[in-house]
Amino acid sequence: MAIKILHLYNNLMNLYGEYANVSILARHLSQQGLEAEITRTDSCSYVSLDDFDFIYIGSGTEAAQKKALADLMNKKDEFCAAAKGGKAMLLTGNAFEMLGKSVTDAYGKRCDALGLCDFETTESYEKRLTGDAICKCDFLTEPFVGFINKCSTTTRTENPLFTMQMGYANNTSEPYEGCRFNNVFATHLIGPVLVKNPHFTAYIIKLITKDIKGFEYKEIVNQYEHGSYEITLRELRNRLNKSAD
Amino acid sequence: MKLFFVILICKLLKFIGGIIGKGSSLPGQIALKLYPNILSKIKLPEFIIAVTGSNGKTSTVEMIAKILQSNGKSVAYNKEGSNQIEGVTTLVLSNCTLGGKMNSDILLIESDERYARYTFKYFHPTHYVITNLYRDQLTRNGHPQWVYEALSHSIHDDTQLILNADDPLVSCFGAGRENTLFFGVDKLKSSLTYNDGVYNDGIYCPVCGGRMTYDYYHYNHIGSYCCNTCGFKKADTSFTVTDADMDKGEITINGKFNIPLAFTGMYNVYNILAAFAACSVAGVDGKAIASSIGNYMLKNGRIMQFRLGSHYGTLLTSKHENSVSYDQSLKYIASRNEPCSVIVIVDAISRKYFTGETSWLWDINFDHLNSKNVRNIYLTGTYVNDLALRFSFTDIDQGKIKPIADIQQCIDYIKENGDEKLYCVTCFSDKEKLLSRVEVL
Numbered sequence: 236m237a238i239k240i241l242h243l244y245n246n247l248m249n250l251y252g253e254y255a256n257v258s259i260l261a262r263h264l265s266q267q268g269l270e271a272e273i274t275r276t277d278s279c280s281y282v283s284l285d286d287f288d289f290i291y292i293g294s295g296t297e298a299a300q301k302k303a304l305a306d307l308m309n310k311k312d313e314f315c316a317a318a319k320g321g322k323a324m325l326l327t328g329n330a331f332e333m334l335g336k337s338v339t340d341a342y343g344k345r346c347d348a349l350g351l352c353d354f355e356t357t358e359s360y361e362k363r364l365t366g367d368a369i370c371k372c373d374f375l376t377e378p379f380v381g382f383i384n385k386c387s388t389t390t391r392t393e394n395p396l397f398t399m400q401m402g403y404a405n406n407t408s409e410p411y412e413g414c415r416f417n418n419v420f421a422t423h424l425i426g427p428v429l430v431k432n433p434h435f436t437a438y439i440i441k442l443i444t445k446d447i448k449g450f451e452y453k454e455i456v457n458q459y460e461h462g463s464y465e466i467t468l469r470e471l472r473n474r475l476n477k478s479a480d
Numbered sequence: 481m482k483l484f485f486v487i488l489i490c491k492l493l494k495f496i497g498g499i500i501g502k503g504s505s506l507p508g509q510i511a512l513k514l515y516p517n518i519l520s521k522i523k524l525p526e527f528i529i530a531v532t533g534s535n536g537k538t539s540t541v542e543m544i545a546k547i548l549q550s551n552g553k554s555v556a557y558n559k560e561g562s563n564q565i566e567g568v569t570t571l572v573l574s575n576c577t578l579g580g581k582m583n584s585d586i587l588l589i590e591s592d593e594r595y596a597r598y599t600f601k602y603f604h605p606t607h608y609v610i611t612n613l614y615r616d617q618l619t620r621n622g623h624p625q626w627v628y629e630a631l632s633h634s635i636h637d638d639t640q641l642i643l644n645a646d647d648p649l650v651s652c653f654g655a656g657r658e659n660t661l662f663f664g665v666d667k668l669k670s671s672l673t674y675n676d677g678v679y680n681d682g683i684y685c686p687v688c689g690g691r692m693t694y695d696y697y698h699y700n701h702i703g704s705y706c707c708n709t710c711g712f713k714k715a716d717t718s719f720t721v722t723d724a725d726m727d728k729g730e731i732t733i734n735g736k737f738n739i740p741l742a743f744t745g746m747y748n749v750y751n752i753l754a755a756f757a758a759c760s761v762a763g764v765d766g767k768a769i770a771s772s773i774g775n776y777m778l779k780n781g782r783i784m785q786f787r788l789g790s791h792y793g794t795l796l797t798s799k800h801e802n803s804v805s806y807d808q809s810l811k812y813i814a815s816r817n818e819p820c821s822v823i824v825i826v827d828a829i830s831r832k833y834f835t836g837e838t839s840w841l842w843d844i845n846f847d848h849l850n851s852k853n854v855r856n857i858y859l860t861g862t863y864v865n866d867l868a869l870r871f872s873f874t875d876i877d878q879g880k881i882k883p884i885a886d887i888q889q890c891i892d893y894i895k896e897n898g899d900e901k902l903y904c905v906t907c908f909s910d911k912e913k914l915l916s917r918v919e920v921l
Binding site for chain 2: 240247249252256258262278296298299302360363380383386425427431457461463466467470471475
């Protein structure tokens with residue numbers, strides 16, 4: 236049984252080692268006795284989103300994101316229908332911003348976005364918001380660890396993914412980050428989010444395998460993934476406590 | 481009168497700082513507090529050469545200084561590497577008279593790429609060398625395009641740019657300017673027809689976003705490129721490595737100047753070439769440059785020899801959060817052909833700030849170590865799990881990979897086992913953790 240994964244904009248939106256999210260997913264699927272069939276493309280023209288069990292998009296430069304967004308807008312209706320139908324997707328870094336109504340660049344140019352959610356994003360060239368992050372979500376007991384690296388503010392996110400314990404939120408007036416729409420998970424966390432958060436990878440695997448007849452999820456602890464998570468969380472918490480003193 | 485006192489205070493602080501071993505940016509910082517535009521009040525030398533870029537700044541500056549000094553010119557430069565406005569202010573004020581006149585022939589500045597715009601607000605370099613723009617310290621820098629934007633604000637019309645033609649993004653600084661000089665490396669025996677990095681930052685044109693094709697790559701996105709859409713391509717070069725024999729360890733510049741190398745890594749070749757270009761512009765002839773830089777061993781401590789038990793070792797200081805720097809070290813190890821083991825330490829990601837960010841490990845092509853001559857790969861430090869996980873996604877025989885979290889235990893284990901050559905790849909932030917436990921030669 237093959238699980239079909241689409242890695243969209245694998246070159247264009249691959250600024251912080253994001254490709255590893257797909258690699259780790261494939262490894263976890265294989266540990267579950269499943270095969271991963273991965274399609275990688277920098278344009279959605281040649282693929283039908285409906286053919287896939289899981290779609291991933293990572294982060295890019297501000298210019299690359301606009302290019303990717305322009306491409307994805309050609310499949311806006313197909314994308315939104317898939318999301319509404321419960322398709323599992325993960326959008327990390329500034330790919331998250333594509334789900335909203337618009338992205339306005341630092342020079343005031345507004346680009347229409349997918350409009351799946353009501354939020355809007357505005358970029359700035361003044362300051363980059365970068366920092367380590369600890370994030371709580373309502374569907375897993377363990378927090379997420381990671382890093383935010385963005386130059387934008389996102390307002391009016393109605394269904395945020397995280398409450399931030401450490402790190403930058405969508406905007407400065409609330410502690411919420413990212414957004415969730417059905418099984419679409421979106422966050423400004425950059426890089427190999429699934430590598431760093433094995434509990435979330437397990438959650439995603441369960442989600443995309445739930446309809447497979449006769450399949451039973453096996454709990455598997457990967458020592459290095461677990462160790463990386465525990466130590467990063469420890470280091471970040473130490474840091475958080477130190478700055479609170 | 482105020483100028484006189486501020487210069488005096490800066491000189492005194494620098495002197496005291498030198499005795500107590502304090503950093504070189506504080507005197508400048510205080511001078512700037514007292515007199516914010518002091519840099520615009522100093523009479524600077526005729527030649528002001530600035531060097532910036534992601535990698536190679538310190539080494540290039542050291543070589544430029546060496547060449548100029550060997551050829552009878554007096555040079556003031558920031559050898560301690562304090563490369564933001566405070567450090568540059570210390571450099572300038574501690575090398576000028578109390579009347580505010582710099583007394584060296586040439587002011588040579590290593591400049592931080594993101595903060596150069598603040599430094600060069602008060603005076604403009606006459607010549608500005610830009611070495612490369614890579615994915616470097618992205619936890620602070622965002623991404624190379626972001627750095628490009630910041631750096632572009634430090635470039636003024638009265639400055640002559642000296643650019644790396646082989647880096648597409650760096651070449652863009654030359655757009656619409658007339659007197660820009662380019663340096664680059666021709667196709668060599670060692671050139672590649674494919675990008676050997678994990679990612680490809682040369683795939684899309686920095687000008688129009690179209691797809692680019694490369695005639696050849698030297699490493700990562702450095703090479704000879706052309707955009708299929710807008711025609712943007714590698715510029716013609718005035719300073720060119722026309723030939724290189726890496727086995728013999730010699731390069732040829734502009735077809736006639738042969739320079740023997742103390743270290744054969746490709747980034748050393750680019751640093752020498754950049755230094756050659758800057759010194760030519762400053763009036764030193766090619767032959768004199770070649771004879772003063774041949775076999776030059778950098779003194780900045782990035783490559784060090786050590787002994788551990790029966791092992792001889794070489795430390796290749798690389799930069800955490802900089803995959804190109806790692807890739808270069810790994811390729812160098814694989815190219816040596818001698819049986820060896822490798823130690824990778826990732827303990828403190830930066831010496832200047834805290835982060836637990838390890839995405840950059842996934843941008844390093846550790847498969848370069850999938851080479852017959854590499855026997856064991858020891859992984860150690862706080863982020864040993866992240867390293868081991870990254871290595872588990874390489875094609876390297878997993879039996880060679882030995883993660884030992886505790887650095888002392890790891891070093892002890894290596895000491896007790898084997899006598900093969902060692903290479904240690906780590907950052908400034910972690911190199912003392914090795915050097916304090918081995919015999920430095």
